[in-house]
Amino acid sequence: MPVFQELIHDVQGQAINVCSMFLLLSSFAIVAQRSLASCVSLYAMQSFFLGFTAMVVANASGVHHLYFAAALNFLIKAWLIPRILHRAVDRLNVKREVEPLVNIPSSLLICGGLMILALYFSQPIKQIGPLLTNDSLALGLAIVFIGCFIMISRRKLVTQIVGFLTVENGLFLLATAITYGMPLIVELGVFFDILVAALIFGVLLHRIQDTVESARPAESRFEEVGEVAP
Amino acid sequence: MTILFLSILFSYLGGIFLPLCFPNREFIQNTMAHGLASVACLLGLVLGYEGLTDPEPWHIALSSNIPLLELSLRLDRLAAFFLVMISLVGLATSVYALGYVTEYYGKVSMGTLGSLYNGFLLSMTLVVLADNAFFFLILWELMSVTSYFLVVTEHEKNEVRYAGLFYLVMTHIGTAFIILTFLVLFQNAESFSFEAFRQSGHTVPERLGTVVFLAALIGFGTKAGIVPLHVWLPYAHPTAPSHVSALMSGVMVKTAIYGLIRVYFDFLDGEFPWWWGVVVLVVGTVSALLGVMYALMQHDLKKLLAYSSVENIGIILMGIGAGMIFSAYGFPELAALGIIAGLYHTLNHAVFKSLLFLGAGSLLYATHTRNMEEYGGLLKRMPWTGLFFLIGAVAISALPPTNGFVSEWLIFQNLFLAYQIPDILLDILLPIAAAMLALSGGLALACFAKAFGISFLALPRGSHAKHAQETPIPMRIGLGGLAVMCLVLGMGPIFVIPVLDQVSAEFVGVSVAERILTMDGWALTTANFASVSMPALAIMLLALSGVGLLFAHLLGGKLQSRSYKTWGCGLNVTSRMEYTATGFAQPIKRMFSTVYQPTIKLESEMLEESRYFAKRKHFDSYITPFFQQYLYEPVVNIFLRMSDRLRNMTVAHELNLYLGYVFAALLVVLLLVR
Numbered sequence: 001m002p003v004f005q006e007l008i009h010d011v012q013g014q015a016i017n018v019c020s021m022f023l024l025l026s027s028f029a030i031v032a033q034r035s036l037a038s039c040v041s042l043y044a045m046q047s048f049f050l051g052f053t054a055m056v057v058a059n060a061s062g063v064h065h066l067y068f069a070a071a072l073n074f075l076i077k078a079w080l081i082p083r084i085l086h087r088a089v090d091r092l093n094v095k096r097e098v099e100p101l102v103n104i105p106s107s108l109l110i111c112g113g114l115m116i117l118a119l120y121f122s123q124p125i126k127q128i129g130p131l132l133t134n135d136s137l138a139l140g141l142a143i144v145f146i147g148c149f150i151m152i153s154r155r156k157l158v159t160q161i162v163g164f165l166t167v168e169n170g171l172f173l174l175a176t177a178i179t180y181g182m183p184l185i186v187e188l189g190v191f192f193d194i195l196v197a198a199l200i201f202g203v204l205l206h207r208i209q210d211t212v213e214s215a216r217p218a219e220s221r222f223e224e225v226g227e228v229a230p
Numbered sequence: 231m232t233i234l235f236l237s238i239l240f241s242y243l244g245g246i247f248l249p250l251c252f253p254n255r256e257f258i259q260n261t262m263a264h265g266l267a268s269v270a271c272l273l274g275l276v277l278g279y280e281g282l283t284d285p286e287p288w289h290i291a292l293s294s295n296i297p298l299l300e301l302s303l304r305l306d307r308l309a310a311f312f313l314v315m316i317s318l319v320g321l322a323t324s325v326y327a328l329g330y331v332t333e334y335y336g337k338v339s340m341g342t343l344g345s346l347y348n349g350f351l352l353s354m355t356l357v358v359l360a361d362n363a364f365f366f367l368i369l370w371e372l373m374s375v376t377s378y379f380l381v382v383t384e385h386e387k388n389e390v391r392y393a394g395l396f397y398l399v400m401t402h403i404g405t406a407f408i409i410l411t412f413l414v415l416f417q418n419a420e421s422f423s424f425e426a427f428r429q430s431g432h433t434v435p436e437r438l439g440t441v442v443f444l445a446a447l448i449g450f451g452t453k454a455g456i457v458p459l460h461v462w463l464p465y466a467h468p469t470a471p472s473h474v475s476a477l478m479s480g481v482m483v484k485t486a487i488y489g490l491i492r493v494y495f496d497f498l499d500g501e502f503p504w505w506w507g508v509v510v511l512v513v514g515t516v517s518a519l520l521g522v523m524y525a526l527m528q529h530d531l532k533k534l535l536a537y538s539s540v541e542n543i544g545i546i547l548m549g550i551g552a553g554m555i556f557s558a559y560g561f562p563e564l565a566a567l568g569i570i571a572g573l574y575h576t577l578n579h580a581v582f583k584s585l586l587f588l589g590a591g592s593l594l595y596a597t598h599t600r601n602m603e604e605y606g607g608l609l610k611r612m613p614w615t616g617l618f619f620l621i622g623a624v625a626i627s628a629l630p631p632t633n634g635f636v637s638e639w640l641i642f643q644n645l646f647l648a649y650q651i652p653d654i655l656l657d658i659l660l661p662i663a664a665a666m667l668a669l670s671g672g673l674a675l676a677c678f679a680k681a682f683g684i685s686f687l688a689l690p691r692g693s694h695a696k697h698a699q700e701t702p703i704p705m706r707i708g709l710g711g712l713a714v715m716c717l718v719l720g721m722g723p724i725f726v727i728p729v730l731d732q733v734s735a736e737f738v739g740v741s742v743a744e745r746i747l748t749m750d751g752w753a754l755t756t757a758n759f760a761s762v763s764m765p766a767l768a769i770m771l772l773a774l775s776g777v778g779l780l781f782a783h784l785l786g787g788k789l790q791s792r793s794y795k796t797w798g799c800g801l802n803v804t805s806r807m808e809y810t811a812t813g814f815a816q817p818i819k820r821m822f823s824t825v826y827q828p829t830i831k832l833e834s835e836m837l838e839e840s841r842y843f844a845k846r847k848h849f850d851s852y853i854t855p856f857f858q859q860y861l862y863e864p865v866v867n868i869f870l871r872m873s874d875r876l877r878n879m880t881v882a883h884e885l886n887l888y889l890g891y892v893f894a895a896l897l898v899v900l901l902l903v904r
Contacts, residue, residue, distance in 0.1 A: 101886060117897065117900075120904070121900050121901075121904055123904075124904060145893075145897075148889070148892075148893045148896070149893070151886075151889050152886050152889045152890045152893055153886070154886075155886070
């Protein structure tokens with residue numbers, strides 16, 4: 001039944017696009033959110049959608065190891081890491097992003113601009129060949145950009161960590177969108193890295209919170225070089 | 231010849247490595263380093279002689295793994311001439327160094343000093359032989375770096391480190407421009423070998439040719455010390471040990487002259503617009519005048535000599551510039567004459583400048599100071615050094631019968647012959663240059679009358695000068711050899727000019743020796759215009775001085791000797807009554823106050839009880855270092871400000887800013903590759 005096949009294909013593509021859109025929306029929500037705990041929850045939601053996307057892609061492409069990656073995604077990114085971060089946030093004194101470097105409305109505008117840039121960058125790649133998930137390419141890129149922007153524009157370590165994890169999610173989406181996922185062994189490695197990173201963040205947050213609010217490099221690295229008199 | 235070359239190479243290599251094998255045996259290290267250097271220089275003289283006489287250039291090439299780099303050497307006449315010059319001066323300084331470096335025993339590692347000295351000589355020798363642009367640049371850098379390390383021999387002193395840094399920066403700016411020169415030539419020739427440059431030189435388009443011309447002038451000019459790129463010379467040359475100063479000032483700056491002649495006449499084939507020659511001539515004239523003017527104001531003998539090098543490089547460039555103008559207007563004979571004059575002065579300056587630097591080293595050895603105000607009365611204590619220094623001073627002041635006179639005379643003749651050029655501007659410009667040369671000659675005479683008179687005559691002004699003793703024999707041999715060379719080159723232009731003629735004929739294509747020399751009377755004639763015979767001149771001078779003495783004896787009555795206090799008036803003669811170096815230079819400082827812009831400060835500190843009685847007076851007088859203050863400092867300040875701002879931008883105090891930079895870079899890259 002070719003018509004039926006085509007219909008399924010279409011539905012799958014639409015499903016992937018919808019999931020990707022949700023991913024992007026949750027990224028915007030992270031940008032707009034001041035409460036640290038909500039940021040972490042939003043990250044969990046984002047990861048959940050990502051896992052769902054991976055499942056749909058696995059179903060559509062028949063690359064079965066993606067099911068495994070999706071499962072890991074649900075387990076680690078949507079449950080374990082948010083749990084660790086929530087615990088860390090609970091111990092913190094300051095639970096809100098008090099003074100972001102860029103205020104929230106401007107941040108949202110800038111992220112909109114980044115989204116347009118991402119669409120612009122992905123144009124030439126789309127022209128190379130039709131991909132099942134070709135719209136998620138631009139979306140993945142946009143999520144990477146937005147994650148970077150969160151890291152740059154926020155002062156609190158927790159939001160910066162969430163930004164970093166968002167970048168990782170964006171990369172995962174990119175990988176599934178373009179190549180139907182990386183080899184399983186690589187993805188396992190990435191998941192493991194992210195988990196370890198989150199653990200370390202949790203411990204560090206605990207330690208840092210008493211002393212400094214944001215990771216500041218030392219005031220000046222270079223000693224003044226004395227000039228030699230003639 | 232290959233065997234000869236290899237033995238030179240191995241002598242130098244031995245000089246580099248053997249002294250390092252005997253740590254803490256300073257006598258052995260000294261003897262090995264400078265003995266082997268002397269041997270190598272002797273062999274270099276032989277090789278240079280063969281190169282000058284052989285009809286075909288000697289060539290040797292070794293290919294290497296590095297692309298575009300071929301280790302090739304070529305000994306043509308021009309290279310041989312410079313090889314002879316390097317070896318001649320190197321021989322004298324090496325012999326001199328045998329005695330001189332004993333001063334440094336216990337203070338400086340003799341092994342390092344000796345090995346660097348040999349490395350310096352070797353790199354200079356190879357620079358003039360190199361036949362591949364890449365190889366040339368490597369050797370050029372080697373020469374700069376070894377000389378830098380020699381300059382900072384006494385690196386524990388602050389001013390020495392400053393001088394070394396200054397030198398290093400300037401020489402690298404120069405090298406950058408030399409690289410530019412070679413890259414443009416490479417674009418045209420599509421090979422880095424000098425042979426290819428030579429073949430394709432005349433196909434360089436005029437605009438690129440101008441780039442080559444200017445880049446080479448700036449690049450080599452920095453090493454040579456043309457105004458305004460000369461500022462490093464008075465810092466770096468005096469701070470090096472004296473035998474190295476002699477090599478740097480006498481020989482190393484000449485490798486730049488070699489480079490200029492190589493590029494302009496050999497690669498570009500002597501075909502260039504007339505204004506190139508004018509630029510070189512004007513640069514030479516300005517360097518000559520300003521060099522000697524600043525030299526006059528120095529009371530540090532070695533600094534004075536360094537400024538005088540600027541002057542002499544200017545004179546050499548005047549000869550070459552005149553040659554370039556004549557070449558552009560199609561007078562190959564006159565062009566050849568200009569180049570011969572320039573090369574002759576190059577050789578002469580190498581001889582007398584190293585003689586004077588070694589002389590200054592002897593004074594430093596004997597008195598431990600470079601300040602002329604603390605010398606005085608040294609002629610009685612160091613008669614040999616005094617005599618040799620006097621010969622050098624006479625030669626650099628271009629007085630007959632020494633060598634300086636001959637070359638400057640040739641340059642004068644060449645400039646006067648400008649009336650043959652059908653261009654009214656140049657007909658005026660060249661004689662003006664000649665007038666400026668005359669002025670700088672006069673000032674040079676004053677400068678060296680001061681240098682010799684204040685140092686050697688009258689009474690000692692410092693306790694060191696009072697207890698000075700004659701230097702060890704090797705030092706006197708080195709000085710004496712160079713002094714004899716001054717006289718030989720002065721008396722025998724008839725032997726020197728045919729050799730130089732062969733050198734210039736190689737690229738000008740015309741031999742003019744027959745027309746300059748009249749064989750019978752040992753005389754020089756330029757284009758039936760003027761002639762001079764050096765031996766006759768010498769005899770006349772001797773005779774005239776005899777006549778003068780005779781007249782003085784006859785007319786001046788009997789010489790009576792009375793034992794009486796000179797200018798006594800009830801006081802003993804003390805050194806405080808003497809003419810000082812500052813006093814000597816004062817009238818000239820007044821005359822040229824526009825150039826010097828002198829500042830005089832007199833601060834008096836009065837007694838508290840009465841303002842009519844001074845407790846202390848402080849007098850300060852200095853001249854404005856024009857180029858440093860108005861040319862270099864603004865540029866350096868701009869760079870410092872820029873780098874300050876850049877540092878403030880890069881050394882961010884916030885992690886977020888770093889991340890922002892990374893992100894911005896990512897976006898820019900994506901925009902670019904899209």
